[in-house]
Amino acid sequence: MSATELRMKKPATLKLPPDGQKLSVLEKVGYSLGDLAANLVFQTLMTYLAYFYTDIYGLAPEHASVIILTVGLIAAFGFNPMIGALADRTYSRWGKFRPWILWTAIPLGAIALLAFSTPHFSYQGKVIYAVVTYTLLLLLYAANNLPYSALSGVITGNMRERNSLSSYRFVAVMFAQFFVQVFMLPIIETAGGGNKAAGIEKVMTWLAIIGILMLLITFITTKERIVPKPEQKSSLREDLGDLLKNKPWVIMLVLTTLVFITLSMKGGSYIYYFKNYVDKASLSSFVIPITDFLSGIGLDLFGKDPVSAGFGLFNAGGIIFMIVGITLSKPLADKYGKRDVFGVSLFISTLFILAFIFFPPQSVRIMFASQILHGFFYGLTIPLLWAMIADVAVYSEWKNHRRATAIIFSAMMVGLKAGLSIGGALLTWILGLYHYVPNSNLQPAKAIQGMQMLVSVFPAIPFLIGAGLLFLYKINKPMELRIESDLKQRRNA
Numbered sequence: 464m465s466a467t468e469l470r471m472k473k474p475a476t477l478k479l480p481p482d483g484q485k486l487s488v489l490e491k492v493g494y495s496l497g498d499l500a501a502n503l504v505f506q507t508l509m510t511y512l513a514y515f516y517t518d519i520y521g522l523a524p525e526h527a528s529v530i531i532l533t534v535g536l537i538a539a540f541g542f543n544p545m546i547g548a549l550a551d552r553t554y555s556r557w558g559k560f561r562p563w564i565l566w567t568a569i570p571l572g573a574i575a576l577l578a579f580s581t582p583h584f585s586y587q588g589k590v591i592y593a594v595v596t597y598t599l600l601l602l603l604y605a606a607n608n609l610p611y612s613a614l615s616g617v618i619t620g621n622m623r624e625r626n627s628l629s630s631y632r633f634v635a636v637m638f639a640q641f642f643v644q645v646f647m648l649p650i651i652e653t654a655g656g657g658n659k660a661a662g663i664e665k666v667m668t669w670l671a672i673i674g675i676l677m678l679l680i681t682f683i684t685t686k687e688r689i690v691p692k693p694e695q696k697s698s699l700r701e702d703l704g705d706l707l708k709n710k711p712w713v714i715m716l717v718l719t720t721l722v723f724i725t726l727s728m729k730g731g732s733y734i735y736y737f738k739n740y741v742d743k744a745s746l747s748s749f750v751i752p753i754t755d756f757l758s759g760i761g762l763d764l765f766g767k768d769p770v771s772a773g774f775g776l777f778n779a780g781g782i783i784f785m786i787v788g789i790t791l792s793k794p795l796a797d798k799y800g801k802r803d804v805f806g807v808s809l810f811i812s813t814l815f816i817l818a819f820i821f822f823p824p825q826s827v828r829i830m831f832a833s834q835i836l837h838g839f840f841y842g843l844t845i846p847l848l849w850a851m852i853a854d855v856a857v858y859s860e861w862k863n864h865r866r867a868t869a870i871i872f873s874a875m876m877v878g879l880k881a882g883l884s885i886g887g888a889l890l891t892w893i894l895g896l897y898h899y900v901p902n903s904n905l906q907p908a909k910a911i912q913g914m915q916m917l918v919s920v921f922p923a924i925p926f927l928i929g930a931g932l933l934f935l936y937k938i939n940k941p942m943e944l945r946i947e948s949d950l951k952q953r954r955n956a
Contacts, residue, residue, distance in 0.1 A: 486624050493684025494618065494628060495635035497564060500674035500681075501608045502639035504575045504600070506730075507670075509883060510644055511663075513731045513891050517901045519659050520581050520589060524899060528891035530593050535884020538601035543609060543876040550610045558687035560617065563610035568678035571603045572671035579667045581660040601880065607678070609876045616853045616871075617689040620950065623797060625853055629846035630793045636845070637786045644778035646764060648734070649771045709862070711855045712871060714936045716878045721925035721932075722809075722848065723882025724889070729816065731890045732917035735899070737774045739906050740914045742824035746773045749827045773827075780831055781838030788842020796847055800940030801854065805847045806933035812840035813926040819919035849875075854938050854946075861946045886922075893917060 516527035546563075553559045578596040582588075615628055647666060655662025737746070747769040754765050754772050765772035788808075795804045815837035822830050856871040897913025900906060938946075 486619055486628065490618070490684055490686070491628055491631040493680055494614070495631040496677040497611045497681035498632050499635035499639045500677035501604065501611065502636050503643065503670045503674050504571070504604060506640045506643035507579070507647070507667075509727050509730045510734070511647070513887055514734050515579060515663065516593065517891065517894075519663065520593065521901075522589060522593065524891045524895040524901065526590060528888045528895065530590070530597060531891065532884050532888030534594060534597045534601060535880055535887065538598070538605060539877045539880035539884060542602050542605040543880060546605045546609050547876070550613060558617070560610035560614040561682055561685060561687060563606060564678055565682045567603055567607040568675045571607050571678075572675040574599045574603050575674070576664070576667045576671045579663050581664070605876060605880070611681070612849060612876070614685060614687065615849065616856045617687045618685060620689055621947075626793045626796055626846065626850050629850040630789060632849070633789050633846045634786060637782055637789060637842075641779065641782045644730070644782065645775040648774060649765050649768070652768065652771060709855065709858070711858055711936055711938050714932055715852055715855055715875060718929045718932050719848065719852075719875050719878030720882040720885070721929040723879050724886040724925040725816075725922040727883045727886025728890050729918055729922035731887060732914065732922075733777070734774060735894070736914050736918050737770050737777070740824055740911055741773065741827065741830070743769065745825040745827045746770065749773070749831075750776060777831060777834055781834040784835045784839040785842030785845065788839045789845055792843045792846045795843065796850070800943065801847045801851050802933055802936050802939050805844050805851065806930050808840045808843035809926060810930040812837050812844070813923050813930065815840070816926065817919055817923040820915065851938070854943065857946055857950065858938055861950055889921070890917060893921065
């Protein structure tokens with residue numbers, strides 16, 4: 464059979480939705496629910512894992528640090544490349560990536576519940592249980608979220624629609640983050656009747672059920688449209704070789720790692736910061752009028768404890784303005800390009816993180832204002848990170864004439880997991896270095912200083928390095944348009 468005849472027998476590489484390149488709102492919303500579900504897990508890990516290990520489950524900070532770092536790095540460099548390679552080589556009537564969302568939905572929900580349970584073991588048994596459950600959680604999270612992320616690269620070949628899909632996705636992420644960081648601590652305390660261990664188990668049970676249902680909706684409502692041609696099949700060795708020669712991929716890997724080091728360190732530090740650094744009287748005078756007003760209109764959402772309420776409202780302000788930033792991200796990216804908008808926004812957001820080093824414990828209003836401004840500018844970057852990674856996959860296809868979407872996304876998941884693990888480990892290690900005492904209302908002055916550094920100087924450093932890296936990233940607006948045009952012609956040939 465001739466090459467021409469073979470070409471004629473191949474299915475269309477790009478199956479467009481009925482109205483051309485436009486995706487339906489239903490598909491965008493359905494896709495976004497998958498990340499809402501995953502982020503109920505991820506945000507809980509980022510915000511509460513260190514606190515859960517040290518102040519609820521009773522592990523020493525140094526042991527928690529070792530567990531978070533060791534298991535996290537094994538997951539990052541072992542699980543993610545493995546899942547990426549398997550996903551790229553998955554063939555089913557549902558596509559490459561959607562089946563993974565279906566297969567892992569229930570196991571992920573179950574292990575998320577077990578990872579935040581507190582069985583009554585000896586101390587050594589607790590350490591072993593934490594290692595086993597955290598390992599399984601990161602394995603299943605990779606098996607679910609990596610193919611989910613890669614799915615965005617094969618739903619549509621239109622970069623504008625991919626930007627729009629990312630915006631929907633990360634609005635959903637913000638809702639998950641909003642719940643976890645704003646309401647979860649008061650709900651845990653209420654559900655457990657003062658017993659945080661019982662409270663977190665009850666909350667995680669409901670989150671597991673809701674998350675499973677959302678993942679099933681994602682599977683049902685999405686469709687894979689970009690199908691690699693048979694001649695684009697490649698070996699794992701070829702895929703890895705392409706990665707190492709792909710400079711934008713290397714930059715995005717390092718950038719992703721740096722971003723999540725900051726998010727993990729900063730996000731996990733706030734609960735310690737509010738419980739031990741922020742002046743209780745100043746916090747109460749600021750928070751109580753707000754909670755009284757909300758209670759008066761039937762929104763008694765934050766509980767009676769001013770620390771828990773202040774922690775929730777603080778996060779709420781940042782997240783609300785993150786969502787505002789997300790909504791503005793697409794039009795700015797369409798006009799100026801993802802790279803430029805990302806770099807400028809990341810730098811400005813970093814300045815408002817760094818500002819926390821100057822705030823005394825009584826400056827509650829300024830703390831809240833700085834968090835809001837940081838949230839807005841960081842929000843502009845949120846959809847762009849994953850849209851840029853999808854662009855790197857497209858760039859790889861454009862340059863190498865082979866598509867390996869999942870392996871590229873798996874590499875980015877390496878950065879995410881490595882960043883989460885390094886940031887979480889740094890948090891618990893630094894707490895130990897500054898002599899933090901778990902479950903104590905009286906902390907040494909050095910520990911208080913460490914908490915201030917953990918929400919300001921330490922997390923600002925990775926963000927600043929990341930902003931500088933973007934000067935080396937060459938996929939700007941003109942190149943985006945060139946790649947899109949060239950691939951469109953190539954696919955239609």
